Amino acid sequence: MENNQTPKDDKTYNLMGSEVVDGFVCKPKVLDPEKPIMHFKTQIFLCHDERCKKAHKTDLLSDDLRDILKEVNLARGENRIKISRTGCFGACRFRSVANLYENTRVNGHPKNNNLWLRNIHKYSKEKWIELFQALAENKDIDDLVDFKQIPLSEIKEYPNG
Numbered sequence: 001m002e003n004n005q006t007p008k009d010d011k012t013y014n015l016m017g018s019e020v021v022d023g024f025v026c027k028p029k030v031l032d033p034e035k036p037i038m039h040f041k042t043q044i045f046l047c048h049d050e051r052c053k054k055a056h057k058t059d060l061l062s063d064d065l066r067d068i069l070k071e072v073n074l075a076r077g078e079n080r081i082k083i084s085r086t087g088c089f090g091a092c093r094f095r096s097v098a099n100l101y102e103n104t105r106v107n108g109h110p111k112n113n114n115l116w117l118r119n120i121h122k123y124s125k126e127k128w129i130e131l132f133q134a135l136a137e138n139k140d141i142d143d144l145v146d147f148k149q150i151p152l153s154e155i156k157e158y159p160n161g
């Protein structure tokens, strides 16, 4: 999480503009339990469970991606991309796995909602940037051959009972 020192008062503020506790990056000094979370257009859930984690070369993928988002100006603003780590999706054979969620209640792109990316541990920094920019520009990820997806079954393949 980015922090901001203001030269005027030497205090540290988090991305939401709240002053933070000394020694912390984002813990606010004054907790407002009703303060909304920051807007995002796209959320990327990275599987951080055992098998996907092993495929990653680093334990810090989510932190690295947040740094890249700052570099490409997608860590805040109307096209903000939020990175979250999650547990096993039950799709380990496609590891490492990420799920794309578009905030369609606000300005998310419906065609990129609920896409499942496979083998993301093979992505270079340049490829992540390509993905982030495609999402921000609402390009259909389905049309981009570089981002191989996990196939989803039809409902009828797994009937109830």
Ligand code: FES
Pocket (backbone or CB within 6 Å): 047, 048, 049, 050, 051, 052, 053, 087, 088, 089, 090, 091, 092, 093, 095, 096, 097
């Ligand atoms: S450990 Fe990632 S999908 Fe199972």
